[in-house]
Amino acid sequence: MTNNPYLPFASEILDVIKHTEKEYTFRMAFKGDVKPGQFFEVSIPKYGEAPISVSGIGDGSVDLTIRKVGRVTNEVFERYKGQSLLLRGPYGNGFDVDLYRNGEVVVVAGGTGVSPVRGVIQALSQMPDAMDKYVIAGFKSPSDMLFRDDLKEWEKKLKLTLTVDGAPEGYTGNIGLVTKFIEGLPLKNPAEAKAVVVGPPPMMKFTIIELKKKGFKDSNITVSHERKMCCGLGKCGHCRVNDTYICLDGPVFNYEFAKNFVD
Amino acid sequence: MGYVLSRDTFASLISDLSQNYRIFAPVRKKGAGRFTDVDVVMYDNVSNAEAIELEAKSDYSSKEFITPLSETLFYFTENEVKESDIDNRPILVFGRSCDIHSLKRLDQIYLDNGLAKDPFYKRRRDLVKYVLIGCSHSFENCFCVSMESNKCDDGYVFSVDLADGNVYSDVPDPAFDSYFAKYSKDKRDVVPKYVTENEVKVSVTDSVPHSIISHTLWDEYTTRCINCGRCNYVCPTCTCYTMQDVFYTDNGKVGERRRVGASCMVDGYTDVAGGGQYRRKNGERMRFKVLHKISDFKKRFGYQMCVGCGRCDDICPEYISFSNIINKVSQASKEAE
Numbered sequence: 143m144t145n146n147p148y149l150p151f152a153s154e155i156l157d158v159i160k161h162t163e164k165e166y167t168f169r170m171a172f173k174g175d176v177k178p179g180q181f182f183e184v185s186i187p188k189y190g191e192a193p194i195s196v197s198g199i200g201d202g203s204v205d206l207t208i209r210k211v212g213r214v215t216n217e218v219f220e221r222y223k224g225q226s227l228l229l230r231g232p233y234g235n236g237f238d239v240d241l242y243r244n245g246e247v248v249v250v251a252g253g254t255g256v257s258p259v260r261g262v263i264q265a266l267s268q269m270p271d272a273m274d275k276y277v278i279a280g281f282k283s284p285s286d287m288l289f290r291d292d293l294k295e296w297e298k299k300l301k302l303t304l305t306v307d308g309a310p311e312g313y314t315g316n317i318g319l320v321t322k323f324i325e326g327l328p329l330k331n332p333a334e335a336k337a338v339v340v341g342p343p344p345m346m347k348f349t350i351i352e353l354k355k356k357g358f359k360d361s362n363i364t365v366s367h368e369r370k371m372c373c374g375l376g377k378c379g380h381c382r383v384n385d386t387y388i389c390l391d392g393p394v395f396n397y398e399f400a401k402n403f404v405d
Numbered sequence: 406m407g408y409v410l411s412r413d414t415f416a417s418l419i420s421d422l423s424q425n426y427r428i429f430a431p432v433r434k435k436g437a438g439r440f441t442d443v444d445v446v447m448y449d450n451v452s453n454a455e456a457i458e459l460e461a462k463s464d465y466s467s468k469e470f471i472t473p474l475s476e477t478l479f480y481f482t483e484n485e486v487k488e489s490d491i492d493n494r495p496i497l498v499f500g501r502s503c504d505i506h507s508l509k510r511l512d513q514i515y516l517d518n519g520l521a522k523d524p525f526y527k528r529r530r531d532l533v534k535y536v537l538i539g540c541s542h543s544f545e546n547c548f549c550v551s552m553e554s555n556k557c558d559d560g561y562v563f564s565v566d567l568a569d570g571n572v573y574s575d576v577p578d579p580a581f582d583s584y585f586a587k588y589s590k591d592k593r594d595v596v597p598k599y600v601t602e603n604e605v606k607v608s609v610t611d612s613v614p615h616s617i618i619s620h621t622l623w624d625e626y627t628t629r630c631i632n633c634g635r636c637n638y639v640c641p642t643c644t645c646y647t648m649q650d651v652f653y654t655d656n657g658k659v660g661e662r663r664r665v666g667a668s669c670m671v672d673g674y675t676d677v678a679g680g681g682q683y684r685r686k687n688g689e690r691m692r693f694k695v696l697h698k699i700s701d702f703k704k705r706f707g708y709q710m711c712v713g714c715g716r717c718d719d720i721c722p723e724y725i726s727f728s729n730i731i732n733k734v735s736q737a738s739k740e741a742e
Contacts, residue, residue: 143488143528147521148478150486187481188652188660192678211679228486342681370677372648372667376519377526379645380667380674382697385704390519404618405675405683405693 147375150185150228156203158223161288164210165254166219167197170229172204177236178261179366179394182206183374185228189217193371196232197257207257207288233374234393237364239265242336246329248276250320250349252341256288258366259340267299275300276327280320282307320345324352332357340366350397363397406582407575407595414588415572419454421584422497429470430499431463432456457499459567462544466641466716467500468511471529474638478525479662491528497562499536502599503714505561506554507641508535510710514644534578539566539598546715548605548728554712556599564597607731609709610738613700617741618692622733627688629723634668636717636727642698642710645669669694695730
């Protein structure tokens, strides 16, 4: 068959960056157009496929941050630098970074939800008005933090709030859910500010409630949804919500539209 | 052009066709149903006319030949990935008007949703031609008239209607004229039979309000439905599947990637990595399925997904009636206005 969209290609593991016991970033060889927020179907023959968000884009590479939680990802963690994984993609629409170029922006991300927005945050940190860009990143505990080197870098360039849900005694950083830090954001004009929210469904729900209390307009909020995307091509049906296919029409949506989603 | 054949010459026609086509038709399996002494009518390969069940409605739909319940996509050997092969002989599928209408829905998803055409679907689809089995009467639970799939104006190569011991066929595809000319005793215009009224009627509302999603009408199904997924497997318009890799137990280096039929009613359909799950309650799953069939699909593609074959009602072990739910949704939609 010519142009079989299900046929994966082998991609070399260029590097493996360990964040936690269970979360590694695999830097994969890839040449082609790709945007933050898009995803690849990553597979290991005989084990299966799993949809994984792009967490970084390099020259000739893409980063895939993978949590070891299932049959496929357990097997991925048995692969090392120099070996390869099978990929197909990228799929989905991804983030349009240009939307956030001017004015105040707040990115709220929880846990592995930081992966799909990492590229957005990197772009924000390079913008001339980076000091008007806010990032609230939340993790379960200090040992669950991802992208530690990035966090240090971002802290210097934009307004980063790093928080954990809970921590052992003696931890000096912020403790509390991401939602706790929205009210206190020193925004000049919340009605015109833009927000990006990515994380587990309850975190997204309560974050948006807080943002709206703060004065954000629905149409200024962007969300990215995670579903079980088996094919990435609009065929398998698993990611459908109402008349929307997350893999084709998303996973990145304007909240004005996505607020009507009911699973 | 139409033809009249005796049952005997029809049998000769079928055995003649079976030389050039694989024939896939409803077949009655004696005593193989869900209860003692109950038959089941399901699709199978046939090579003679006697095997074809032309009178009863099939319990399972004809989609199984184009979208098999389990289909190997790739074989893996060491580092090699090889696409699966299929039998490339052309296929004749016997189906009723609702089955032929359902093909448009399958095509919609596999060929026209998103930019990519599904090549594994297309390679089988391109081999298939449909034979229309006329409906001289409506069957139990059918509501095709309400769903406007009771009549087929095209999409078949010839039709088959049994009447007064003969077989009546309309043959719109000239490629089949030679077969019929050889066996027919009479040439005349034939209109395939179709029903104009079903006992079961549904009124599908054009606009299902968003508030229906949280309506209490779904609660009943949280307890009644046992999420067995049979409704999805018999439905001629359900297309969902799951990717599945296996390796052979006697040689772990060799394996395959398959896709297998998936059901939005069954556990695991929405599971995401790390334990996340959407629609835990069966009532929510029922709402998801029903609104897809009578509202969400239409919003995206402009026409109804459900063809009204009633097979979901026939198969449900809990006697849940899909047509009844459609009417409940319409009623609740009216009240919500």
